[in-house]
Structures are given as structure tokens and as C-alpha cells.
Amino acid sequence: MPGPAAPPGGVVLRVTATGVCRSDWHAWAGHDDDVVFPHVPGHELAGVVAEVGTGVTRWRAGDRVTVPFVCGCGRCAWCLAGEAQVCPDQQQPGFTHWGSFAEHVALHAADANLVRIPDAVDDTAAAALGCRFATAYRALVGRARVRAGEWVTVVGAGGVGLSAVMVARALGARVVAVDRNPGALAVAADLGAEHTVPADGRDVPAAVADLTGGGSAVAVDAVGSEQTCADSILSLRRRGRHVQVGLLPPVDGHPRVPMARAIAWELDLLGSHGMAAADYPEMLALVERGVLQPQRLVERTIGLEEAAALLPVFDRATVAGMIVVDPAR
Numbered sequence: 001m002p003g004p005a006a007p008p009g010g011v012v013l014r015v016t017a018t019g020v021c022r023s024d025w026h027a028w029a030g031h032d033d034d035v036v037f038p039h040v041p042g043h044e045l046a047g048v049v050a051e052v053g054t055g056v057t058r059w060r061a062g063d064r065v066t067v068p069f070v071c072g073c074g075r076c077a078w079c080l081a082g083e084a085q086v087c088p089d090q091q092q093p094g095f096t097h098w099g100s101f102a103e104h105v106a107l108h109a110a111d112a113n114l115v116r117i118p119d120a121v122d123d124t125a126a127a128a129l130g131c132r133f134a135t136a137y138r139a140l141v142g143r144a145r146v147r148a149g150e151w152v153t154v155v156g157a158g159g160v161g162l163s164a165v166m167v168a169r170a171l172g173a174r175v176v177a178v179d180r181n182p183g184a185l186a187v188a189a190d191l192g193a194e195h196t197v198p199a200d201g202r203d204v205p206a207a208v209a210d211l212t213g214g215g216s217a218v219a220v221d222a223v224g225s226e227q228t229c230a231d232s233i234l235s236l237r238r239r240g241r242h243v244q245v246g247l248l249p250p251v252d253g254h255p256r257v258p259m260a261r262a263i264a265w266e267l268d269l270l271g272s273h274g275m276a277a278a279d280y281p282e283m284l285a286l287v288e289r290g291v292l293q294p295q296r297l298v299e300r301t302i303g304l305e306e307a308a309a310l311l312p313v314f315d316r317a318t319v320a321g322m323i324v325v326d327p328a329r
């Protein structure tokens, strides 16, 4: 593929690390109308600024940066309020344009979206922040407003779920992790999940109710399926808060959601969509202090060739943690 050019107001990065995420698989599987072939996926990245477009004032070649997977336009009311994760004119590398499974990637509205990586955070950990870790952080801190001592059920112990376990523990919450993969549950326990529940066909909400004395205060669907969404909602105690993080594209029709329970028990059903660059400093400060350790979530680093083989089967892959791609490998 030809290398990208820096758009006006944007930059080109030399990619040093990029994560493999279930959202990349959704795009590959055709669940995203924005994606047309030929296409380069990849949206969780760290890199070094290689080329600066016209009008960029905050960045220069050589700066080591990461970026939220949702890049705001930097001009609309949402962006100006620090809410670029819902910008109506957003760009997403790997979805709205070619992404970071490549040596170089172009990024738009650099002054609004780029985030400097602190020296104490390596490229691999920084790539892990861009989508799943930041998404988990915002889901629990910004959306569910988790408080110390609350029970949090995390359905799905993949990259975003394990991130949610780590963030919930850092907030002083007690965690139940649910997954079909025993290896992933072992990692969740290692990260501080007090209980793990195998999703092996058992009644997950009943198991959570037993373990938590009536259900959790907060539940996160970190997978995105009708089953995991329902398990998450039905695992809540009365007045609990559900956060939907896993994507639920309506490819098989819109998912059925147990709204009767949401009404009768006054549950809050919250959506969460990445995290704006404006919210990164608070999270990065916790990473720098070692309170959050995204590098612990990285299972292994692979090259682009292996990534290309992994992507089509990623929805079925047995992964205990995050997989990061180093394009130079």
C-alpha cells in the first residue's frame, strides 16, 4: 500500500505498536458500513509523529503520542466541551479511514486528539490505552461512577473486560468476572477479581446474585451479544447501573434487551463509546503512578503477518489478555 499523507490539521505517525481489538473483527466481518475495501484496519495505536500537516500547532516530528480511537473534529460544541467521543464529525482510524495495521497512519485534527505519552509508559502499554483500556476507564469512572465497596460484574474477560477489572479494583470496588475461557478468568483473578464465574451454560445472573448477596451495583457487558447484554443487566441489584461497552451491531436484528427488569428495578442502562483526549491526563496520571498497569494486560506482541491471520478468527480466538502488533517485527 502507498503510505498516507498528512491531512490539513493532521499528522502521519510512524506506528510503533497497535492493538488487535474485537472492533477490528467487526469491521472485517462487514458490520460497519463505513468500511469499504481495500481497507487497512487498526485503531489502538502508539507512534512517533513523522509528518505534520498544515495548521498543526501543538505537535512536531519526533513526538511520541497516542490517540483515542474516536477522533473528534475539534470544532463542534461536543468537542469544545471535552466530549469528542460523541462528536458528530468524528474520524476513527481503521474505520472511517485507513488505520494502524501498517507502518504509517494518518490522523485528523491532531491538535484536538493527540495525547503525549509520558516517558514512564512504553509504546505497548500506550497502544493498549487507546481503545479498550480508555473505554473501560470511562465506562466505570465517567458513566457508571463506581464507588469504593460496590460490587461490579464484568461480563467478558477480553481486553476491555480485563481493563475493567483493573480499573474497578483501583476504584476500590469488588469484582465478579464472567467469561467462557478459564484462562481469561485466571488472569481476571490475578488482577483482583474476587469471584470468577465460567459462562458454561449456567445461570450467570443467579450465580452473581449468590456471590454478591442479591446482585451487583454495576455490571458491564464487555462482549456485546444478546446473551452477555442480558446476563449483565440481570446480574444487577435493584437500582443498579448497566454499561454497554461491547458493540451490538444489529446484524441479526436488534438484540432483545430485558426492559421489564430495567423498569421494575429502576436500572440505569448506559452506553459508553471510548474516551475523549481531554480525559486522558487523569487516566495517564494513574498509569504513571502505577495505580493502573495496562502493560499487565498485554498477553503477547506479534508481527503484522500473524495479525492478518488472527483477525478473521478473532471472535473465536482464545486470548487471555491483549495482543499488540509491532509493525517493525
Ligand SMILES: [Zn+2]
Pocket: 021, 022, 023, 024, 043, 044, 069, 131, 132
Ligand atoms: Zn478497539
Ligand SMILES: [Zn+2]
Pocket: 072, 073, 074, 075, 076, 077, 078, 079, 080, 084, 087, 088, 089, 090
Ligand atoms: Zn467535534
